[in-house]
Amino acid sequence: MEPEDTIHDVIVIGSGLAGLTAAHALKRHRIGVLLLEKDRDVGASWARRHPQLILNTHRALSSLPGLKYPAGTGAFPKRDSVVSHLQAFQRQHGFAIEFGVEARFVRQTEGLFAIETSAGLRRARYLIVATGRDAVPRKPRWHGLETFTGRIVQAADFGDAQDYAGTSVLVIGGGNSGFDLLNHLSRVDTTQVWFSLRRFPGVLPRRFGRLAVHRLSPLMALLPPSIVDRLIGWTQRRAFGDLSKYGFPSGPSDAATRLSKENVAIAVDDGAIAAVKRGRISVVPEVMAFGGSVVTLRDGRQLAPDVVLLALGYTSSLGDLLGDLDVLDKHGFPTGHGKQINNPVPGLWFVGMRPSLTSYFWEAKRESRSIARSIAAKLSKIRRD
Known part of the structure; x- marks a missing residue:
């Protein structure tokens, strides 16, 4: 069990495509990151989807950074191809992920984020929420x-x-x-x-x-x-x-x-x-x-x-997790995204929480790169001071 006085530079909640993309962007800046994943494996939420599922977004715009789909993958990848893609990315990079750990509540105290989880308290200077928007029908x-x-x-x-x-x-x-x-x-x-x-x-x-x-x-x-x-x-x-x-x-x-x-x-x-x-x-x-x-x-x-x-869409499950932080709109979705526009809580970011014309993969890359640059600059200032 992790000592409760451990302070991580960054914690990412969720190890789906958005969480993995955020971890990769942080790794490129040599920033340590811990991912919390309530399931037992990467890609578990995709694996639960129906077996006929095919991405609506093209393979060329639906991959994780620096990793291509294997030869023979269709132009619009199927569910199992996406699961294998996510798992291959994790094997390649070996991000620190605590599986079977559910983040239950987040509060901010003394400039740190304290995340109450099913495995105890986790603390971090910066927090990225990448739990996905398709949570509750x-x-x-x-x-x-x-x-x-x-x-x-x-x-x-x-x-x-x-x-x-x-x-x-x-x-x-x-x-x-x-x-x-x-x-x-x-x-x-x-x-x-x-x-x-x-x-x-x-x-x-x-x-x-x-x-x-x-x-x-x-x-x-x-x-x-x-x-x-x-x-x-x-x-x-x-x-x-x-x-x-x-x-x-x-x-x-x-x-x-x-x-x-x-x-x-x-x-x-x-x-x-x-x-x-x-x-x-x-x-x-x-x-x-x-x-x-x-x-x-x-x-x-x-x-x-x-x-x-x-097929009436989904609502967010972020209310229980972030209810004490004024960061959600009336529908339970983040008011801030990417560069923290309209986000009143410094140090908290969201990735992969809204659709785009391109794809969730493409948008997650764009958001994650911006966030990683911001965190790298903040950490550099802390260390200089």
Whole structure:
């Protein structure tokens, strides 16, 4: 057990892609770092995801610093390839990680961060939180939900797509998770799939002709969101045509604006919209209520699905961890990011907590390099003084 008077230069909470990237950036500045990981291995949270999972971001923009995927890896890596990539990175660098140690509460005293963990107290001069944003599925509040006699499954618990063969399924939510589920269900022999939408979705094709659309994202990230909105809208129209003919609600093309202001990731189509056009998937209005075996829609129609898949996004679990520090917005997400913009607690940073046009990997590299430079300068000043 670590002596409680030990003071680390930096502690990183989480050893996923963001935590490992932060540790690598610090290592390049010769800064010692301890990572706290509640799971028993690197990549455990990825390994728990459904077996069909494929990254929406291209391999070239979805790797850890200085490490390529093995030859033969697809342009959009699968779940197991990502897990192996994270584990290979840890083997290469050998970062100090305490596995099976859960960070429970953080307070700041006498210029240090004190982290209460399942293994005792850990203290550090600087703290980086890299726990990820997909922590707690959003809980719906529909009337009668508790009376529904069918199965209700959160997107995070989707499992094997083939398990839904021979069933009728209602997918609620037109974001990244909703389209991911539909892409896989489009290849399964279900009896019926309904897709409930409240507003026009921000969605792009995985490929436009032979072009992997995501390869253009670094260029898009340099443009104002309003310009990117128009470019995404044009791409949608060219790739999919007039989706209103298939029941999609009308609305503005504002995917990039919602990404920048609301942290809503842009969804990727890989078969779902083609299935809609073939009649395999039916687009329906938003859900208003549940009751017994039926689900009531805004237009009064009633459906009787065997399974309801909830893809309503996630909320943060940071409230319990950082509740005494004024660093979270009303949704429980950090107000400060990267360079500590709007962060009132000096020495505390967050990595990998918001989506971007590029990828979580790409954004984590950018944030981590900035943070490492800041910490290196602060430590240098401390040692000079």
